[in-house]
Amino acid sequence: MKIERKPLTLWERLYxxxxxxxxxxxxxxxxxxxxxxxxxxxxxxxxxxxxxxxxLVKDDEGRVKCVACQLCEFVCxxxxxxIKPMAYPENAKYKKVEKTPEEFEIDMIRCIFCxxxxxxxxxxxxxxxxxxxxxxxxxxxxxxNKEKLLELGGTLPDPIKKWRKK
Amino acid sequence: MDPILIHLIKIVGVVGVLLFICAYIxxxxxxxxxxxxxxxxxxxxxxxxxxxKDGSAIQIGARWALGQPIIDALKAIFKEDxxxxxxxKFYFWLGPMLVMAPALMVWAAIPFGSTxxxxxxxxxxxxxxxxLVFALASLGVYGIVLGGWASNSKYPFLGGIRGSAQLISxxxxxxxxxxPLFMQVGSLRLTEVVRWQTEHLWLVCYxxxxxxxxxxxxxxxxxxxxxxxxxxxxxxxxxxxYNTEYxxxxxxxxxxxxxxxxxxxxxxxxxxxxxxxxxxxxxxxxGIAVGVAHICIFLAKVCALALVFIWVRWTVPRVRYxxxxxxxxxxxxxxALAGVLITGLAIVAGWSPS
Numbered sequence: 001m002k003i004e005r006k007p008l009t010l011w012e013r014l015y016x017x018x019x020x021x022x023x024x025x026x027x028x029x030x031x032x033x034x035x036x037x038x039x040x041x042x043x044x045x046x047x048x049x050x051x052x053x054x055x056l057v058k059d060d061e062g063r064v065k066c067v068a069c070q071l072c073e074f075v076c077x078x079x080x081x082x083i084k085p086m087a088y089p090e091n092a093k094y095k096k097v098e099k100t101p102e103e104f105e106i107d108m109i110r111c112i113f114c115x116x117x118x119x120x121x122x123x124x125x126x127x128x129x130x131x132x133x134x135x136x137x138x139x140x141x142x143x144x145n146k147e148k149l150l151e152l153g154g155t156l157p158d159p160i161k162k163w164r165k166k
Numbered sequence: 167m168d169p170i171l172i173h174l175i176k177i178v179g180v181v182g183v184l185l186f187i188c189a190y191i192x193x194x195x196x197x198x199x200x201x202x203x204x205x206x207x208x209x210x211x212x213x214x215x216x217x218x219k220d221g222s223a224i225q226i227g228a229r230w231a232l233g234q235p236i237i238d239a240l241k242a243i244f245k246e247d248x249x250x251x252x253x254x255k256f257y258f259w260l261g262p263m264l265v266m267a268p269a270l271m272v273w274a275a276i277p278f279g280s281t282x283x284x285x286x287x288x289x290x291x292x293x294x295x296x297x298l299v300f301a302l303a304s305l306g307v308y309g310i311v312l313g314g315w316a317s318n319s320k321y322p323f324l325g326g327i328r329g330s331a332q333l334i335s336x337x338x339x340x341x342x343x344x345x346p347l348f349m350q351v352g353s354l355r356l357t358e359v360v361r362w363q364t365e366h367l368w369l370v371c372y373x374x375x376x377x378x379x380x381x382x383x384x385x386x387x388x389x390x391x392x393x394x395x396x397x398x399x400x401x402x403x404x405x406x407x408y409n410t411e412y413x414x415x416x417x418x419x420x421x422x423x424x425x426x427x428x429x430x431x432x433x434x435x436x437x438x439x440x441x442x443x444x445x446x447x448x449x450x451x452x453g454i455a456v457g458v459a460h461i462c463i464f465l466a467k468v469c470a471l472a473l474v475f476i477w478v479r480w481t482v483p484r485v486r487y488x489x490x491x492x493x494x495x496x497x498x499x500x501x502a503l504a505g506v507l508i509t510g511l512a513i514v515a516g517w518s519p520s
Contacts, residue, residue, distance in 0.1 A: 016380070025481075029202050030201045035204045036206045038206065038209065
């Protein structure tokens with residue numbers, strides 16, 4: 001393809017008009033809304049579906065959706081997940097679910113945010129969601145237990161009430 | 167009072183104010199460039215007043231990062247001063263000093279105010295004022311050349327070479343562009359230039375001075391190694407330019423000298439074209455208040471021009487080396503000569519008051 005390069009007109013060859021219009025443009029930028037945030041104080045709003053750290057969720061009845069099938073523990077490439085299953089007691093409301101995690105720990109140092117756990121979960125109980133800045137002062141701090149993961153995950157109303165019908 | 171003491175006070179005052187403005191113009195540059203790029207820029211460090219028991223500090227101006235120059239200077243001082251093994255030590259040390267000293271020395275001949283308590287607000291009112299200023303200002307290139315050469319490494323060397331070629335080329339245009347002014351004023355003394363402008367209009371108000379003014383501004387951008395003519399320190403091409411091998415305070419000297427040069431260039435611009443300390447409706451002579459007002463007017467003008475320097479830097483892209491040389495020799499040199507001619511005609515025709 002042949003690109004025609006027009007010779008500059010005298011007005012363009014003076015350069016000064018172009019420089020002045022450029023300076024006007026940069027001057028207008030001085031007063032525009034800034035796109036950066038004062039990070040630790042202001043945090044960006046993450047879009048829905050953002051793949052942050054793995055969290056556990058409860059259903060709308062407040063039940064921990066995880067049934068301790070340990071598939072995520074099995075599939076996790078860096079073996080960051082450790083689950084200790086527990087049977088529901090005899091008189092529990094959710095006896096029919098049979099199992100629930102007694103302990104559910106994710107080592108956030110090991111986690112590689114791959115999302116396999118979310119993909120493999122048959123109960124839609126673990127998600128990679130909002131929190132993205134995972135910090136801690138010790139290795140122990142970085143092992144997130146069940147309570148912390150549930151707190152981060154919150155409640156996720158699910159249209160499919162799988163256990164109600166059983 | 168002892169005249170030597172008065173001179174000492176003036177010298178200390180000028181150097182102090184100059185370095186202070188230098189420090190804060192660096193902050194202004196960072197802040198303004200951030201704003202132009204829609205960023206926030208430095209906005210954390212205020213001037214600390216008191217440290218609370220929990221380690222947090224009460225500080226003022228944190229939003230505007232007023233403490234930034236202080237910690238920048240502290241950082242530069244406490245950083246490791248690394249001297250590479252392959253450098254020529256003596257010239258390596260001499261470089262930053264040589265680039266800083268002329269930038270400060272030039273202020274000896276710049277009138278920064280009228281009179282204060284009967285003392286003229288200029289350190290040395292020499293009758294070859296502008297020649298002294300240009301002679302000292304062009305010494306600054308030695309620092310850059312020496313720094314580039316003594317680093318004994320190819321990119322700084324190229325930066326130094328570029329610096330010297332550029333400064334020599336534009337020195338010529340700079341010198342030629344101010345000749346018309348002295349044809350009108352009739353004296354090389356800078357106080358005389360300002361006095362002429364207080365009696366008539368500012369020199370920039372006369373149409374035949376517009377061309378020299380533009381050439382002067384562009385040449386002083388080149389002379390101070392500022393964008394769009396910052397080829398000696400073109401990061402993308404030269405890995406930093408003449409100061410690549412420098413670290414710590416020696417680098418900070420180069421850095422500060424750039425800003426000192428910038429302020430000096432804008433001060434000269436103010437003196438030559440924008441009426442120095444003169445402002446319409448402010449009395450030309452009077453008591454202490456008027457003297458102080460004149461100094462403030464001068465400083466305000468200098469700072470405003472320095473901000474224009476910054477503004478231009480973050481607007482205009484860097485020119486190519488052959489464009490730089492072409493502009494200097496093929497455009498500015500003939501135009502500056504034409505400026506001399508036009509002003510000559512204006513004086514002969516009797517348009518210029520003198």
